[in-house]
Amino acid sequence: MQTTRRGQIGQMTVKNIHCKCTANAACKICSMHDAHGAVHARAKANSAKLTVALAGNPNSGKTTLFNRLTGKSLRTGNRAGVTVANFSAAAPANPDITVTDTPGVNALSPYSPEEKYTTDYLTKTPPDVIINVVDCTRPERSLYLTTQLLQTNRPVVVALTMADIAQKQNIAVNTEKLSQTLGVQCVTINRRDKAAADKLLTACRKAAEGQNKKTDNSVLKNLPPLSDTGLAAATKRRAVATKITAATFRRNTAETMSDKIDKVVVSRMLAFPIFAIVMWAIFFIATEGPCKTIADFISGTLTPQIQSAATNLLECANAPWLTSLISDGVIGGAMSVVGFLPQITVLAGLVSLLEESGYMARIAFITDLPLSAVGLCGQSAVCLTVGCGCSVPAVMAARTVKCEKLRRTTVSVVPYVPCSAKLAVIACVTSRIFDGNAFVALSLYAVCLAAVAVAASILNKTTDGNEASVEITELPDYRLPKLSVAGRQMLSAATGFLKKAGTTIVVTSVLLWGCRYFTPTFGKAFSEEDSICGVLGKIISPLFAPLGFDDGNCGYAYAVATIVGLSAKEAAVATLTVLGGGTLPAISPLGAYCWALYNLLTVPCIATVAASAAEQGRKNAAVAFVLQAGLAYVFTLIARTIGLAVSSIAR
Template sequence: MKIALAGNPNSGKTTLFNAITGKTEFVGNWPGVTVEKKEADLKKKYSVKGTDVRIVDLPGAYSISPFTSEEAITRDFVLGEKPDVIINIVDGANVSRSLFFTTQLLELGIPVIIALNKSDILAKRGDTVDANALGQAIKCKVIPITATTEEGLSNLINETVKIGKEKKSQAAPSFAGKDSADSDKARQKFVDEIIAKCQVKKRDASQITFSDKVDRIVAHKWLGIPIFFLVMWAVFSFSIEGLGGYLSGYFNDVVFGEVVPDAANSFLEGLGVSPLLQALIVDGAIGGVGAVIGFLPLIMVLFFCLSLLEDCGYMARVAVVMDRFFKKIGLSGKSIIPMIVGSGCAIPGVMATRTIEDINERRMTTILTPFVPCGAKLPIIALFAAVFFPESTWVGPSMYIIAICMIVIGGLLLKKLFVWENTSSFIMELPEYKIPSIKHALIQMFDKAKAFIYKATTIILVCNTLVWFAQAYSWRLQPVEDQSLSILASLGSVIAPILIPLGFVGWQLAAAAITGFIAKENVVATFAILLAVASEEALHLPGGALAELFTPVTAFAYLLFNLFTPPCFAAIGAMNSEMGSKKWLFKGLAFQFSVGYVLAMLVTQIGSLIVYGKTAVGFIPAVIVTIIMAVYLVMAIKKSDVKRGELGVEV
């Protein structure tokens, strides 16, 4: 039996899906989080004897007539694949809005059961919805539930399976035969009449609520951005300098610095393994992966905090605050949603851009979303912060501030260079503030940890093994004592000249940057492998082996270079899918590389003059590159202005 979950955005579909299937799909309190249908079997707790049940979570929709790509997916699935039953999730806090979509589903001839969700919010408000009266009015079974606490879910599944076996569709009211506008008016009038009979509101709609009072501060047009920066500073301080940093220090120093390597060496020596193979396993595989996994506690704490912020309703306010600024650069508040999702991983962040209808805005958002520091970039931030800025709490939050600045500047440049005009509008209903669910935050935290460990023990493990081999052998496959004679050194030396204007000298820096394009965590793992041979000190210690390759200024620049150049290969694949054009993909990658390159160059050259009172390595090449870039931008913008004038597009 196939059961589809359908409802308005932010009605609780994915929360219900996770609860009855045991999955951990991302849940957000804004529209556009679910951008494609997701399927899973019913978990054992809710299984019905003798019936195999498949649950399909559909993207949020306000109407069966699609306006967005998500609504098109929902419409196509419901009409094309004909599920046995549709569970229509109705937001108990917004019953009137939800029932408009319900009346359309009831006309399709597919059995429908209504899950009246968010009963806890109704109780908190003192409002009531008579489920029996509602069911009689629309001739459909209505089951009150609270998806977050799983209250009423067993009853919902049992009734759904029962209806599915009967295969009887409801005698729904029909609004066909009228034109679209008249049909919608008649439908809404029908819904309003039902609401008047079934819902009792004790709260005056004009009354100022607690959420309204808080929004006057956190969503203020001038205070909103500084408050967001303060919140992110607090989260990063707690994650990097506080609990997360303390636990990661223990993992790096003790677990992967002593216990695991010592145990592995003893075990391999006992087996009589050759020293070369032992070095490959301990220094290459374990050393590289351990350097990355050592930062796992920090990442878990950070995502736990971010999940709490999202669940309480704050991140939805961030989208609204950003909307007025994003409109200035050709984007809208819809673009902040992929960027927030991308803070966990750039891949789903890029995929979330498909919710943006305007093709130009979607492409621009796809290019800019990877600028947001994702989970894979956090080990790089943590490593460089620990080694070069051990007493500072500003490094982590500054990455988000710089990311927002680069998104704004990048958006302005893209709009100027490619003659893009914004046509999207952003309308979003803000959820009420609520006490965040610790359970939900823990689930999200462990889900991110599981994905991080899986990546570390697959892609990163393979890459680290190859890196160790490449730094230990020459092209003739002969072991080398001097790393500069290795395969890796020769590959890095080819790229190294490109990085000289950035003040980065040495094939090691180029090699680490190259491996970072496979997976950003590889930057940390590569340095761990390369420096383990030259030094016995732990990689993350202040003033340790890594400090021999950088000054604090060039370290900060190298951090920016790895954060703002193109993302990992998997995210580039997602960009290719969402761009819909190889030409625009390569334009986007070139733009991203240019932003990261120029940003790192400016930080190195200007920072060295300010901090050290002298020019950095590569100053003259940097001046030449700057002149070339400036001339190109002026010419490209002039060309775009001419094209803009021909098309009549306003800036």
């Protein structure tokens, strides 16, 4: 055993353990059975790897604490259901400690997929230590889960989160008394206390060694067995949680600021007008003003300058095909998508602010009743709103819907919502065809929402599954959104979008350039009709002719762009730019509107298809996407018919 001595032998600091002595033989270094045994046990524990799991109620601050312990930047939000799967990472200050963030649960009696996942993880493959995250602003609800976690026969450490918010609400906690009552160490987590994370990990290490036991409490001795999930057992467990709360927390029953705000925000008369104004403001900010100015600069000024510079540099190569490939294929295709980066980035930040403020939970509350008429629920509205940013996390967020039938319906209708990728389609058509007419964009969103309602009604009547159960929507306190959180979401959205532009879009653009430049026999195409795109376009364009894609005698370009867009909607815009030689191919305003509508109503990307299949099975996903393709065609055909009728009357 290598040691560093400090005076007496009993005051040694152990660095590395290689000692093979046993409890029956005195150590040659310290010659003290008891002293060496204690040092040996502590050093062995300090060198062992430790798995720590965060467990707590939804929206109790688990993911925020996880980010603080591990230095990660997982998505957070002031609502239930942000975390829908386990995520593990090592603590930088203690690399031997692996921290796992789990989906929030109210009790170890699962009703939804993420609750079952968490319960199975904590009971069937338990971690070394469980950190029970207790929200100081809602202690009674949190402590109900605590009573169950203490019966899992795993070391438990209680992390008291939201302490600063509780202090503002005049809620005080007697941490020492709570520790004595529960028989485990409790650590208060305060954002201003930078050492809180280290204290918590130290407490976990001690808990793994069995040093955290405070007392053999009597409050928890009469709890029902963990396996008993009946009403009588739940009532008894709730009574214990209430008793602990009354003994250790001092609560202020006065009306909070959130209560006062909710009297207006979720009132019967003003709830929906406020909701409409909020959503309009989000999309207006994301598509107009500075965002539109920057986007116009990128597409109208920066892109031509880059293409011109590339053309001048490649002139010396005396290879027109190479110049066309780089200028029209690579630069033209990629920059046609990069031009929408400001809108997509800002939209991601605004959705994050919506979540952080606590208003997202209010959306679920006020929309629950009207959505129930079409076979959805309030939590479905949250998924649909998240889908405005990206459909993949929105599909995964449907795990929080407890009713299986509603969950599958929600997963199926999320792809109808215009996500950030589809925003590129909207921005492309409205800015280049309709001169930025906001009414056009608004009408496209309205038709998509109508399609959601129709699809949900059909699926609700044709999908097998249990009937909807009663769900209680908890309204979290309003919080001032953190700009740092919104900034991380914006950075993540921008990085992901640029990565797609630099890989998928560039590859797609190059392939399309080749299909436009060469004939099917790989000779140079002297006309669009002789190119590979022209030949393939003639085959598939009749399918979309009733929808008006052939207006302007360039229907094959829009037909090809639609097919390519099934892989990624940004690729549809890049396809039009490449096939149009840097501009949109000629088409009537009504034809452009119908093209945009059809692309908005079809699947946004392959990743969404995969996520949907993972959540509801391949068969159900296939049925959902066949229905979506059919409804997209029908809705677009109706829109074109109405447009032609209006044009005829106007004449």
